[in-house]
Amino acid sequence: MSVKNRIDKEVLLTVQKYDKKLNKTELTYFRNLLEEKSPQEMLDYLTEEYTIDHTYMIKAIEEIKQLIKKKDKIKTLEAIRDIIPNLLEINPIEDFKRSELDYAQRVLNKYTEDLADIKTQKDKTQFLTTKIRTYTRRVEQYIPYFHNGFVWSMQNLATYNSMLYNVNLTRTAWNQSYKDSILLENDKFIINTHPFACPHCLEHQGKIYTRQELEDIVGIAVEDGAKEILHPNCKCTLSIYWDKSQLTRQHRTTEADYRLDQKAKSLQRQINKRRTEKIAFQDIGNEEMADKRRKELTRMYAELRGIKGQMETIRKRFYKY
Numbered sequence: 138m139s140v141k142n143r144i145d146k147e148v149l150l151t152v153q154k155y156d157k158k159l160n161k162t163e164l165t166y167f168r169n170l171l172e173e174k175s176p177q178e179m180l181d182y183l184t185e186e187y188t189i190d191h192t193y194m195i196k197a198i199e200e201i202k203q204l205i206k207k208k209d210k211i212k213t214l215e216a217i218r219d220i221i222p223n224l225l226e227i228n229p230i231e232d233f234k235r236s237e238l239d240y241a242q243r244v245l246n247k248y249t250e251d252l253a254d255i256k257t258q259k260d261k262t263q264f265l266t267t268k269i270r271t272y273t274r275r276v277e278q279y280i281p282y283f284h285n286g287f288v289w290s291m292q293n294l295a296t297y298n299s300m301l302y303n304v305n306l307t308r309t310a311w312n313q314s315y316k317d318s319i320l321l322e323n324d325k326f327i328i329n330t331h332p333f334a335c336p337h338c339l340e341h342q343g344k345i346y347t348r349q350e351l352e353d354i355v356g357i358a359v360e361d362g363a364k365e366i367l368h369p370n371c372k373c374t375l376s377i378y379w380d381k382s383q384l385t386r387q388h389r390t391t392e393a394d395y396r397l398d399q400k401a402k403s404l405q406r407q408i409n410k411r412r413t414e415k416i417a418f419q420d421i422g423n424e425e426m427a428d429k430r431r432k433e434l435t436r437m438y439a440e441l442r443g444i445k446g447q448m449e450t451i452r453k454r455f456y457k458y
């Protein structure tokens with residue numbers, strides 16, 4: 138498996154894992170609220186659910202380093218690997234743990250507020266219906282994603298951690314290629330092509346750069362150096378350039394293709410969300426809203442099938458070259 142495929146697979150699994158947790162938490166939130174369970178009971182659930190073992194990440198990082206090392210010569214030079222300074226840092230596991238704690242705290246705070254409110258309500262079904270409809274915006278989407286100095290969108294724990302994980306793995310791959318190139322005294326690089334590349338990186342795909350050119354483009358040794366490629370959440374990987382066999386695939390995807398990929402991912406998350414809401418509405422006895430969600434889901438599944446079909450065609454075209 139290539140480094141790129143490995144990173145893609147890992148990141149996708151992470152977003153799915155967290156997405157599942159978020160949806161399970163939402164259901165528990167409303168089941169507890171319906172029965173007016175104490176904040177302590179909600180806290181017990183959160184403590185158990187968000188004690189996540191992150192050793193999988195360390196393992197993935199190590200495996201990606203191994204995948205990069207293709208030339209035997211590197212092994213004998215391993216000892217001096219750590220002397221090369223100033224590469225972009227890999228984030229520690231603490232970032233993940235902190236984001237999980239922040240989220241659990243937020244859920245608990247909102248739960249405590251809603252619990253105080255529901256006790257004063259005559260029509261509890263109506264009250265809970267409103268709360269289910271606004272839950273995503275009120276409870277989950279609170280992590281700002283900055284772009285060009287502005288808050289571009291609000292993310293939830295699942296998308297935030299998938300970005301964080303992607304950055305960790307992609308930087309591992311970049312750093313390793315960069316270090317190995319110094320040890321192997323080869324200062325030519327290639328930015329690998331991949332289907333559904335983002336608009337920032339399209340123009341660099343499949344091109345060969347010298348070390349100096351690469352540093353000019355990405356500002357690799359600069360702390361806030363993501364200028365063009367290796368922007369936040371970048372999916373590109375870097376290899377040392379050895380010979381023409383690496384040039385077999387020129388990039389064949391476009392910005393429109395990238396948007397399609399983004400659309401599919403967002404639609405999948407919306408489907409998971411609607412499914413959760415459908416169950417929550419059933420739980421509180423609002424069949425009308427549950428039915429509304431059911432109909433939306435049917436329409437969304439059809440749309441997603443269409444997009445996936447288009448993506449398959451694009452992928453096939455890409456791998457033909």
Ligand SMILES: [Zn+2]
Pocket residue numbers: 334335337338366367368370371372373
């Ligand atoms: Zn990119």
